[in-house]
Amino acid sequence: MAIGNVEVELKYRVSDAAAAARFAAARTLGPFRVAGRARQVQVEDRYLDTSDGALARAGYAARLRRGPSMTVISVKSTTPSATALHRREELEGPADLSLDPHAWPSSPARSLILEHAGDAPLIELVTVRQLRRTRTLADESSEVELSLDEVAVVAAGRVVD
Secondary structure, three states: OEEOOEEEEEOOOOOOHHHHHHHHHOOEEOOEEEOOOOEEEEEEEEEEEEOOOHHHHOOEEEEEEEOOOOEEEEEEEOOOOOOOEEEEEEEEEEOOOOOOHHHOOOOHHHHHHHHHHOOOOEEEEEEEEEEEEEEEEEOOOOEEEEEEEEEEEEEOOEEOO
């Protein structure tokens, strides 16, 4: 979930597929009730930086996300978290599959990448392929998205996790 330019999310690793399926099928979660249909989508995330790690040194990670109907560049601060709660700056903008930010439409994410990478080419560090299942849940004053992802991490052309 993004609030302004701050993303707030809880991240957990689920090792029991049956428990995850029951969780995703639940009609309620604490005070929240299902507020919409379940959705399923294939997403591919390519994490990018310069060869000398200019974005990482500046405290950012760049993700080029391709979904069925869009390609988006996201830049997130790399503030570490010792818990499941992650709160960090996030900027997004439209992009294409090119690794050249000059080719993307103008956006705050593109501007931040160009500010730190300059004219250095971006390279792909790792690819994350996901089957993402989402549901929107809501109570009287809030809305949240539950996302359960089956993930394959690909580096140097092979699945590593």
